[in-house]
Amino acid sequence: FKGRVRAPSESLYGLWLAVLNLKEGRLLRARAVVSYNPAVYASELDTHWFDFEGRLYACRLWAGTAQGLSQELEASLSKTFDSPEAKPFYQEGKRFSGEAFAPLKSAMGGVLGGGVVLEARQDVLDLGQFREVRPSALPRPRTRPKRGGRGGLLVLHIAVEPDPEGVAADDLRAGDLVYASINDQRDIAQYLAKLFGARGESGPAPIVVPVEAVERGEGRVGLRVRFSAGVCGDVELPGPLKVKTSRRPARGSWWKRFIG
Template identity: 45%
Template sequence: MKDKIELLMEETGCDRGEAELALEMCGYEVEEAVRQIPRLLNDICALKGKFVRPAQNQHGLFLVVLNLKSRKVLRARAVMSYDPAVCAVELDAEWFAFEKHLYGCRLWDGSLPAESLEVEQRLAAHFRACEPAVFDRLRTAEADDVTAELTAPLRAHFRDQGLSLRLKKDILDLGQFQSLRKVPAPSAKRGKPSLGAPPEEDLLVLKITLEEDLEGVPAAELRAGDMVFARVVDGRDIAQYLARLFGGLTASGPVPIEVPVEAIESSPAGTLARVRFAVGVAGDAVVPGDKLYKAERGAAHNRGDGSWWRRFFKG
């Protein structure tokens, strides 16, 4: 994965956070990401916000990443805490650094995991229910207008008219990189990861299981780019730490996380699936061929195309 990110940064001049997002949207296909990155990231809107509930002494951060063209919610992340230090991060920070800080705050004393998840779900639901005109306005809207757009649903969610919100809007624009150099021919190192081989030194692979579904997708039909639901069942301390960080571990135990399939291989024990949680963190699961799994297939898969980025640009 590190090779793919660095190659994309070299070819387009984008930063690490933008490269990660473009690869995620293009099903981790470097060549497609290089071709599409100027158009992809012209339409990406990142909303970084801080909010406070003074009466409850609760402080929060959120990050919402939207595709303004396809009107899709790409990310909705939030943290709530009794610790005001969570709001120490600057709204002018790069969205990638902002998200990293947000994730770290989830592990601090005083964090509120259940409330954090509710805020994420509320923000995602708000934008999924929005009229197309809202996404059109976001492209040119001032931060004050967007703040008003989100203050109302958050106040309604908490039933707290005292909630205050500050927000910064970023449009990720790589239009200046319209003239791209020729993409290098892919090598074995840059291809899809070989699951049977030892992982790269900087890649942490977690043991996972995939969520089954009686009306789901057969293991043999899973493809790179499918969205599946993974549970971290790795007993290592670092795995438990990351599972909690990603929202996949609660007081009741592991909960499924929606993640993209990065690669599929056959093995004597069944189908070997690798999913991607984040840069440097993947998960492997052996899925028996007679099982059905909960998976979201995009329109591209119906055409035999494994690049799930096309789901964001239908029509």
């Protein structure tokens, strides 16, 4: 299911997505964003679910996004679809509309305040289609930085700029600044690359980003860098490889404005 929601009395607008495994009767994914920006509500529902999810992630970075409410709405989605009242949603071959979404509408109203207007679209895809495009199915480094506890994190595939006079990957530590480019081909990744200034007319362009975590093993080094509050990048490097880096962030660096 994918949909839009608005709370007229609070001037709030949102998008939501829920992916269910009907055979196993469980929720695979729940995502949501809430904003004071009405442009969020203009998002089309007849797009592919993966593109819709990309749009949802992009909206999280827009001005006017209510991060706290977004997390609360996402938690409410998960709770609703995991509840006994949601059992009808897991019936194969059944189509839903109107009053069938009353429990979901009530739960969202509890988060957003007052009555809400809810729109929903139901799509059917097999598990193979879901695995084919979901981010977690993309190849990942064998050794990579540990994830933080924050939910809804978008991890991009990146490359770092080598430098014969730079710092060996083995010697990198959290807080160092490296020059990273986004080579992830997903639509949301390309959108974010342009937003961050990491894409020029000729393709990916390196930008300075902070190293958030380092994990070492078997002569390889896994790096995680931070682009913004909800967007990171992962890459695996040979330990001896020297990369272009700076030990101290410059005052007023652009990434501080994103992370806060």
